[in-house]
């Protein structure tokens with residue numbers, strides 16, 4: 370299906386092309402007269418062939434897109450931008466300055482993974498396997514992409530052209546994350562569109578608090594944790610203290626798998642703060658994530674957006690695999706935060722292999738665990754677990770603390786959206802699994818929003 374770029378006299382439309390009744394591949398097409406804009410351009414994840422098909426082919430000609438408005442640097446929101454550029458997009462990518470610097474790190478890592486996978490596929494095909502698949506994009510495409518980025522400060526309206534203005538508002542989800550407020554004039558009428566991106570949670574003072582979502586003719590709103598309530602900060606610290614103290618008393622290791630952008634910085638910040646305040650014992654603290662190391666440098670550059678760090682509690686980056694091996698096999702308790710939030714890959718795997726059958730140690734899950742992920746398997750009350758091609762005795766303790774989420778819960782949605790209810794014509798929910806979307810849709814109707822919908826992929830809403 371291709372969407373046409375003909376100048377149209379009808380009212381503006383938005384077509385939902387990704388993250389529709391799912392949490393993957395955020396991408397929406399806004400068309401108004403001769404203009405076409407993309408809200409996010411994320412990488413879709415799913416079964417291998419389906420993901421490959423969805424990511425490699427755009428349902429429009431990239432050359433016809435005038436500009437991209439990017440909400441934040443998570444790969445499910447920005448990860449297909451290099452492919453868009455590679456396939457002919459030549460316009461500006463508007464984002465906050467921190468997002469621009471973060472996507473340089475994130476997309477470089479994404480390109481490296483894809484180049485590695487393409488090389489593995491090439492070797493396999495040489496040995497009689499399936500035909501080799503090409504990398505979706507390469508590191509050189511990432512460099513071209515960054516050249517298209519235009520950094521826009523929060524709360525500074527920018528004229529994209531004489532008829533279209535955008536403003537980024539702090540979404541409090543990760544460093545640089547933004548709600549995108551768009552005002553466009555078309556056929557003598559003004560239209561307002563608000564794209565929430567991912568909304569952060571309140572009461573977790575590391576990032577700034579998420580801002581209220583502005584009223585609009587159309588609000589496109591995420592719904593990841595619709596119908597859920599997160600642990601409070603006090604609840605999180607109490608749970609973490611229990612886990613760390615009893616594991617340390619046994620002489621075990623505390624393993625914390627965490628996504629590299631957002632969760633790792635948040636977990637590290639609070640572990641250090643709680644150690645400084647005496648809530649947690651001052652154990653050696655290690656971070657095993659090369660990607661998070663690159664991300665940390667960007668965080669230092671934008672420290673004015675972050676709560677000051679507790680410098681008195683040191684931690685060590687485990688830069689090489691040898692460093693990680695040395696620290697994980699050393700005797701005594703320590704805390705290791707390692708990449709791979711759902712334990713599906715990343716540096717956490719090596720630590721798990723070493724400690725999965727050690728009843729003194731604990732793995733603390735602080736991220737969303739997708740069904741069938743290794744993280745969700747670990748949570749099952751079974752004596753064994755399968756990963757890395759074999760079955761392992763699961764004698765390690767498994768704990769879960771859900772409050773480290775970077776996403777709004779139902780109380781946050783209430784606080785961030787209530788003020789927009791009376792002056793908003795319609796809301797369309799994206800970026801959530803159907804049960805969460807339906808829960809949030811019911812909540813928003815109860816708050817007075819007149820028209821709340823849950824679009825399917827390629828559904829079009831006319832303003």
Ligand SMILES: [Zn+2]
Pocket residue numbers: 441443542567
């Ligand atoms: Zn996000």
